Amino acid sequence: MSTNQENAVEVTDLLKYYNLSSGERLTALDSISFNLKTSEIVGIIGKSGGGKTTLLRILRGVEPFNGGKFILRDKNGEIILTPDSPESLFREAKKKTVIHLQRSFGLWATTALDNVMRRLNALKTDDETAPLPEDYTSEYQELKEKALEILDAVKLKHKADQVAPVMSGGEKQRLVLARQLAIAGSERNMGKILLLDEPVTMSDPLTKQISLDYIKELRNKYNLSILVASHHPQLLEYLSDRIIWLEKGKIIKIGDPKEIVKGFLDKMPDPIPLEPLKSKKPIISVKNVSRKFYTPEVLKLEFDMSNINFEVFDSEILGIIGPSGIGKTVLLELLSGVTLPKDGEVLYNIIGKNVNIGVLGEEAMMSRRNISYVRQELSLTHNAIVKDLAAATLGLKGERALYNARKKAKELNIREEIIDVLHRLSDLPDSEVNIRLEKLGLDKSIIHDLFPIPPWSAISDIVIPIFNEFDLPSKILERKTQELSGGESIRVAIALALLSSPKVIILDEPFGDLDPNTLRNLANMIKRVNKMDVTIIIVSHHTEFLKEVTHRVIYMKEGKLLKIGDPDEITKEFLKDSSAEFMY
Numbered sequence: 001m002s003t004n005q006e007n008a009v010e011v012t013d014l015l016k017y018y019n020l021s022s023g024e025r026l027t028a029l030d031s032i033s034f035n036l037k038t039s040e041i042v043g044i045i046g047k048s049g050g051g052k053t054t055l056l057r058i059l060r061g062v063e064p065f066n067g068g069k070f071i072l073r074d075k076n077g078e079i080i081l082t083p084d085s086p087e088s089l090f091r092e093a094k095k096k097t098v099i100h101l102q103r104s105f106g107l108w109a110t111t112a113l114d115n116v117m118r119r120l121n122a123l124k125t126d127d128e129t130a131p132l133p134e135d136y137t138s139e140y141q142e143l144k145e146k147a148l149e150i151l152d153a154v155k156l157k158h159k160a161d162q163v164a165p166v167m168s169g170g171e172k173q174r175l176v177l178a179r180q181l182a183i184a185g186s187e188r189n190m191g192k193i194l195l196l197d198e199p200v201t202m203s204d205p206l207t208k209q210i211s212l213d214y215i216k217e218l219r220n221k222y223n224l225s226i227l228v229a230s231h232h233p234q235l236l237e238y239l240s241d242r243i244i245w246l247e248k249g250k251i252i253k254i255g256d257p258k259e260i261v262k263g264f265l266d267k268m269p270d271p272i273p274l275e276p277l278k279s280k281k282p283i284i285s286v287k288n289v290s291r292k293f294y295t296p297e298v299l300k301l302e303f304d305m306s307n308i309n310f311e312v313f314d315s316e317i318l319g320i321i322g323p324s325g326i327g328k329t330v331l332l333e334l335l336s337g338v339t340l341p342k343d344g345e346v347l348y349n350i351i352g353k354n355v356n357i358g359v360l361g362e363e364a365m366m367s368r369r370n371i372s373y374v375r376q377e378l379s380l381t382h383n384a385i386v387k388d389l390a391a392a393t394l395g396l397k398g399e400r401a402l403y404n405a406r407k408k409a410k411e412l413n414i415r416e417e418i419i420d421v422l423h424r425l426s427d428l429p430d431s432e433v434n435i436r437l438e439k440l441g442l443d444k445s446i447i448h449d450l451f452p453i454p455p456w457s458a459i460s461d462i463v464i465p466i467f468n469e470f471d472l473p474s475k476i477l478e479r480k481t482q483e484l485s486g487g488e489s490i491r492v493a494i495a496l497a498l499l500s501s502p503k504v505i506i507l508d509e510p511f512g513d514l515d516p517n518t519l520r521n522l523a524n525m526i527k528r529v530n531k532m533d534v535t536i537i538i539v540s541h542h543t544e545f546l547k548e549v550t551h552r553v554i555y556m557k558e559g560k561l562l563k564i565g566d567p568d569e570i571t572k573e574f575l576k577d578s579s580a581e582f583m584y
Contacts, residue, residue, distance in 0.1 A: 008073050008193050008225035009036035009059065015067030016054055016249075021385070022478030028054040030249040031068060036193070036225050038073070041216075043240035043257065044229040045264055048487020048518045051249045052229035056195045059227070061093025072096045074192060099195040100180040112167070112175050113160040116147035119179040147182070153214035154178045155207040159325065168376075170207075170324035170509070170541075174200065177211065181218060194218075196228040198486070200235070204323045204541045205578035212239050231515035233261040268517050272524045275531050277316055277551045282349060283504065283535050284312035289334060289344035305330060305559040308344070312504075317526065317536045319546040319567060321574050322556035328539045329376060331556070332508050335537065336373040337364065338427045350503050360417040362406070368423065369402055372497035373506045378489055379429040380481040386492055387456060387477035390463045390499060395453040396426040397500035405450040412449070422447055462499060470495045470525060487518050494522070498529065505529070507538045511545060523549045543571040 016029040028051045036042050044052050057063035059070060061081070069082045072093055079092045108115050114132075120143050122128040133139040151157045154174040159167065164175060177199050183192075196215075200208045212235065218224055230236050236243055236257060243260040245252040253260060289308040305327050312318050320328050333339035334346055337357040347354040348367040355363045381389065395401060402423070409419050421440065425433045425447070437444055464474055470491040476484070484492060490510050497505055511519055519542075526549050530536055540546055546553055546567055553570040555563045563570060 006038050007035045007071070008038045008040075009227070010071040011035070011059075011068070012070065013068035014055075014058065014065060014070060016051070016058060016063070016065045018483065020478075020483050021480050022475055024475060026483075027249050029058075029065070032246070032249070032251050033068075034244055034251060034254055036227055038225050039219060039223050040241050041219060041226040041228065041239055043236035043243040044227065044246055045231070045233065045236055045243055045260065045515070046246040046252075047248075047515045048231070048490075049248075049485035050246045052246055053197050053486060055246070056099060056197050056227065056229060059093070059193070060097050060099045060195055061090040072193060097193045097195055098180050098183045100177050100197060100199050107164040107172060107175060107179075109163060109165050111161050111163055112151060112156055112171075112178075113144070113147055115164060115175055116150055116178050116182050117143045119182040120146055123183065150178045150182050153181065154211050155324075168325045168329050170204070170376075174207065174211065174324070181214065192222070192224055194224050194226045196226065196230075198230055199228065205543075205575060207324055208235065209578075215239065231519075233265060233516060237261055265516060268520050269524070271520060271548055272527055274317070274527050274549065274551070275315075277313060279314060281314045282311040283314040283316075284335065285345075285347040285349075285354065286310050286312075286335070287345045287347065289341045289346060291330060291334060291339065291342050308561060310554065310561060310564060312535060312537060313551075314349075315530065315533045315535055316552065317530050317538065317550045319550035319553035319570075320537065320539045320556055321541065321543070321546060321553055321571060323578075324541075326557055327559040328556055329508055332373070332506050332537070332539060336371055336427055336506050337368050337424055338373065348504075360420040362416050362420075365402055365416075365420045365423055368420075369397055369500070370503040371506065372397070372500060372502040372504070373427045374493050374497050374508060374510050375427070375429070376508045376510070377429060378493045378510065380484075380489055380493060381430055382481060384481050385477075386479055386481065386484075387463065388453075389481070389492075389496060390477065391453045391456060391459060393426075393496050393499050394459050394462070395451045396423065397502075398454065398459075399500075401451055404452075408450050414446075414450075418442075419450060422450060426451075466498050467492075467495050469528075471521065487514055490514060491518075491522070502534065504535045504537070507536065509539050509541065511540055511542060519545060543575060547571055 012033050013031045014029050015031050017025050017027045019025055046052060054063060058065050065083055067083060069080060071078055071080050074096050079089050079096070081089055081093060108118060117132055118128045121130060121132055132143065148157055148160060151160055154177055156171060156174055156178060159171060164172060167175065200211050215226065216239065219226055228236070228239060240257045242254060243257045244254050245260050245264055253263065286308055290306045292304050308331070320331065322328055330339065334341055340358045345356045346358055347356055350367045350370045351363065355367045357364045357367055405419055406416070425436060434444065463477065467474070467477065472488070472491055472495060476488065476492070481489070493510060511522065514522065523545060526536060538546070538550065550567045552564055553567045554561055555570045555574055563573070
């Protein structure tokens with residue numbers, strides 16, 4: 001490969017394989033070669049699990065590799081890295097690059113403004129824990145002004161005083177991006193290499209548009225060289241000068257964005273038809289539900305969800321769309337029973353009568369056993385083996401799990417309400433489970449006492465066929481969660497949700513990280529699941545996906561339900577309000 005000084009990155013015969021915990025060897029990058037010119041934006045497209053994230057991590061200097069080499073250049077010179085390079089050179093790679101990782105939510109538990117100001121201040125101090133200048137100084141005001149400019153670029157300026165932990169998944173993702181843009185967009189980092197992995201997948205179209213335009217602006221202002229991996233073809237066409245098509249660790253083609261995207265999309269499978277809605281019998285009735293959320297430290301009202309009323313029909317696929325951070329996830333938490341309404345009722349008609357799942361007890365538990373909830377963050381326990389997660393899922397929501405738990409609870413003199421609380425924890429990430437158990441004064445072992453994990457031999461015949469339906473081979477069951485690609489993680493999370501044969505599945509924006517081919521396969525699978533009389537509720541910003549898989553769509557904005565109706569009509573109105581150029 002040429003050593004042209006105009007290249008910011010040169011990759012030659014790069015080889016990377018993983019020796020997995022299951023004993024298999026997985027080749028992630030198969031001797032690939034390409035270059036990234038100075039001040040160029042190159043997109044990377046390909047099916048999930050094709051090696052995109054691995055490539056970016058290698059170029060960042062945080063992932064070892066097995067063969068070949070790569071060169072990084074900026075205003076301070078070049079470095080050449082091989083598998084045998086000293087650790088000091090890999091540290092140099094971090095100085096020449098800035099990275100935004102897929103679905104990464106590593107944030108300070110402080111306000112959005114403080115998160116960005118800390119990152120800006122670290123450019124001077126090399127320490128994010130260093131105290132900020134006193135708020136009366138000009139240095140503080142300069143940091144604040146710059147931080148607000150960056151927050152505005154990712155459409156978070158209005159959330160400057162909100163603490164990161166209570167933000168929506170899409171807002172957290174944009175805050176992470178803002179912190180990375182704070183590094184890239186500085187005189188000190190003129191000519192840096194910016195590595196973006198699915199940077200705005202969980203954002204609405206308008207927020208995507210604003211963020212993409214700001215990335216272009218930074219490229220021009222600071223002479224950045226940008227490598228961006230995305231499964232969103234329109235995004236890559238809008239942003240990129242060239243696109244690399246990466247498939248199963250090999251480069252299929254490099255070239256003109258429109259040409260590459262067309263070739264990639266030509267591989268899409270055909271959609272299967274959506275089963276018509278059989279009846280308008282409600283399986284869920286939401287009646288006068290209200291919930292307010294405040295910023296914890298200053299008790300500032302963030303949004304007010306008041307007097308929400310709607311029905312979900314039996315065997316319906318219902319979509320929910322709307323801008324980021326306006327209460328869609330909170331609504332799903334209310335529907336799943338993870339969050340309880342301040343006022344109103346969420347009624348389920350699953351066990352032969354209407355049950356208010358906001359009231360703790362046996363009937364709520366029996367109804368909720370038939371509900372599966374996949375969160376934005378997926379909540380796959382780190383370092384867990386996939387088949388152990390499958391066993392734990394069936395231990396909590398298997399057919400006899402609640403019967404056995406209630407029997408055990410009587411022996412331990414534990415009230416029905418406590419069993420219900422513990423059962424609801426199964427839909428929360430581990431970090432939040434621990435917090436809630438601590439508040440209740442309970443040890444995590446109580447969950448295992450009440451909901452023991454069944455042996456693999458007793459459940460393998462249930463698990464393997466469902467995983468195979470999602471194009472997840474049996475060997476994936478032996479892998480640890482961190483050994484899964486982003487696309488595999490999403491499919492595993494949904495497969496786990498189906499193990500207990502639920503009557504209702506709630507999906508919170510799990511599809512933004514999927515390539516169109518995998519997304520079409522998943523859409524077909526959702527329609528097949530729906531044919532088995534399963535009701536499905538999906539939050540998504542992906543308008544074409546919602547039009548393909550839903551019977552009706554709710555348009556939600558600022559904690560209110562603006563409209564519910566035909567998917568074509570509702571998504572068209574949403575896009576019109578979004579005014580996102582890259583979508584057209």
